[in-house]
Amino acid sequence: MNKAKDELKKQFWNQFIQARISGYENIYANNSTTSKKGIVKQTEFSGVSVYVNLNQTSVNVTLVIYSNPEVPEKSKLSKDERNAISLEQNIRIFEYLQQNSNEIQKHFSEKIYWKESHYIRKTAIISNDSWQYEKQSEWDDINAYLIKTSYLLKESVEKALLNFEAS
Structure with missing residues (x-):
């Protein structure tokens, strides 16, 4: 059963990566086909990515904030210290984007859910439970939604982060 689902995901991603819609760049066009549940695209801002994933009952576009600190190669910082620096940076980016969320939200009819966790990673999720990737008849609509939303x-995040770098 899992092999069949993996193959279906691979077929979906293959079609998705090649899909085009008028007026919106498919930011995942250069990705490789996968059988995993999602694919990711790094933004122009280091440590901030856009991730699309498929669930059985929804499709999601997620902003992932997971920066790695710039640490000199011969640094004596421990892994915990590097993680603490990374977490601090992630929190700063996350809070800045959350404070400017109106500028980002205005592009979407679905609500963006900003999620903090106890882990280094911070996310903002746009979820749509109107589609199920297992229904191949809906793939064109899913592709259009995911391409446009991503x-x-x-x-919008890159535009907002231009001001973050200046602050």
Whole structure:
């Protein structure tokens, strides 16, 4: 059963990566086909990515904030110290974007859910439970939704982060 689902995901991602819709760049066009549940695209801002994933009952576009600190190669910082620096940076980015979420949210009809966790990673999720990837008849609509949402999320976040770097 899992092998069949993996193959279906691979077929979906293959079609998705090649899909085009007018007015929106498919930011995942250069990704490789996978049988995993999602694919990711790094934004212009280091440590911030846009991730699309498939669940049995929904499709999601997620902003992932997971920066790695710039540490000199011969640094004596421990892994815990590097993680603490990374977490601090992630929190700063996350809080800045959350404070400017109106500028990002205005591009979407679905609500963006900002999620903090106890882990280093911080996320903002746009979820749509209107589609199930297992229904191949819906793939064109799913592709259009994911391409448009991912593109708009990436562009609006990058625009907001231009001001973050200046602050």
